[in-house]
Amino acid sequence: MSQEMNAAVFKAAHDVRVERVPVPTVREAGDAVVRIAAAGICGSDLWGYRGIEPVEAGQVLGHEWLGVVEDVGTAVETLRPGDLVLAPFWSLDGTCPACQRGQSTLCDRGGAWGFGIDVGGGQAQAIRVPFPDATLIRLPKGMNLDVAMLQRLVALTDVMPTGHHAALCAGVEKDSTVLVVGDGAVGLCAVLAARRLGAGRVLIVGRHEERLRVAVEFGADVTLRDDDDAFEGVREHAGGGADAVLECVGTKDALDLAVRCVRSGGGIGYVGMPTMNPTLSVSQLFERSISFRGGFTPAREYIPDLLSDVLDGSLDPSPIFSHQVDLAHVADGYRLMDERTAIKVLVLPDWLPTTRPG
């Protein structure tokens, strides 16, 4: 009989429960099994939670996680039990043409954790990893895994690389005037990313005072409320528009605001997951020569550099985590996110990450 563990299981909209499921095992020679040290609840987890995106009942949730390698198959080359590893939100084989081009989120054999009934989720005590050599990033041995560090590291699995992707796609460079649309965890990380790339002036449009306070802590110069005056505010603080707009929401309203607020010849980095099939007017883009780049973040490619900055103390996205729950109480975490009480929730499994499980 297989061993069992705790995992956050999707039952139905607004119904996530911790259930006992089989502990994953090495199935293929190239697999690893990782015991989870910490996971995050992501804004995109809410689409399924709210019934907007279909999720199969029984799915183990969670695509943001790190942990300790528990077991490896015979074909795994670079990892050994006991290694502390961080996963990008998307697995990758490392060998396909997309991976070779550095576009790992287009890998045919990879996919987001927790999407697809046979793909493990990180809001659990352990997870099976199909391409560990290509996918996982090894962390330094013996590092101090206090909660703040776990928060920083979980931020590196998805939202921080996504903010960075928005900044790169929008063309942020030294002294750019940057507008971030959206004050969710990705938008806040986009502020950090823009600052890190040398932006001269950073504006953010959002809806939540608490989040906009974090944006200021992260280096935003101007915070604007997402209302009819946001456009006027951008004009006031960024003249003819922002050089780079980092669109971190994905609704039609947010995209329209991005197009209005980018200067002629500027760039929009689009990383907000499109909601309700928004469209763009090509004429509007054309007449002001606006570039529009983005999509799924190739997090695997960005993590090593971002990790290096986290480890040397120059990058700290931990303030995006406003709440923390034990895995047993993960449903509370979803509820706090859904109510927008929490910016982001850290999920800790019910064991100490610095102790190798026996």
Added chain:
Amino acid sequence: MSQEMNAAVFKAAHDVRVERVPVPTVREAGDAVVRIAAAGICGSDLWGYRGIEPVEAGQVLGHEWLGVVEDVGTAVETLRPGDLVLAPFWSLDGTCPACQRGQSTLCDRGGAWGFGIDVGGGQAQAIRVPFPDATLIRLPKGMNLDVAMLQRLVALTDVMPTGHHAALCAGVEKDSTVLVVGDGAVGLCAVLAARRLGAGRVLIVGRHEERLRVAVEFGADVTLRDDDDAFEGVREHAGGGADAVLECVGTKDALDLAVRCVRSGGGIGYVGMPTMNPTLSVSQLFERSISFRGGFTPAREYIPDLLSDVLDGSLDPSPIFSHQVDLAHVADGYRLMDERTAIKVLVLPDWLPTTRPG
């Protein structure tokens, strides 16, 4: 009494006539007056001709031209009467923030020739140039201006840089698989541009056998008819889609084809002027991480390099000119373009360009 000259004047839809208008003169100290050596009729001239875009009656037409400097104001620094000069389709002041960023078609004080009643057109015997030092490119003294060379040079004013812009915006690089959508003069130049940037395989979708023959002459490997099977053809010849799609039409159908035919993670360069306000689905772009860049071509920035290749014989866009008319018969040129009998028409004024007018 002012002197008069011949010019192509817009009267009404489908009614372009050669009329006598005042010869332009130096009005500001920074002006030059250029006697036209050759001009082109552009696909975009047809929008006004067909009544799709409003054009004011009395407008002198034409944004593609080269000629000989006839007179300069006292503030003109780099040009002297007798200099042979080529104009990008858009004038520019060279000093504004957009010009400093290399985005001259966003220059506030510049604009396209022949758009605006006070802005001269090139389908005339002479033209006033407001910012000649910044705008005009001087050609070598004593160069042989036979018709083929005039064709190459007029191509450099707009359609060849626009094809090049499409290729750069789409991200064409060495060995890229490229799809050009549209077999107009810009699409054909886009084939040349893709080849020039080292594309590995070039496909083109078009509607006209004669134009597709020119595409093959320019280096296209595969020509596809723009019908229901075009997508299947691209799949057959470019596997999972083209790395780079150069969208040179601007209709909803052409844009949709571009999105369908680009590979995941690929780029679309959009230079076709949008017709009938087409829209794009952000979800479609997002789920395949497609980048979308383009707009008005900063031709001034591209012309020196392209000119250098024309002068050394490695670039020859002249085959896009299928017909030639004297200025007196410019209305025939419009008719030939409108009927799609001509790919592109060269307009020669009624004087010899190698002779300085007295």
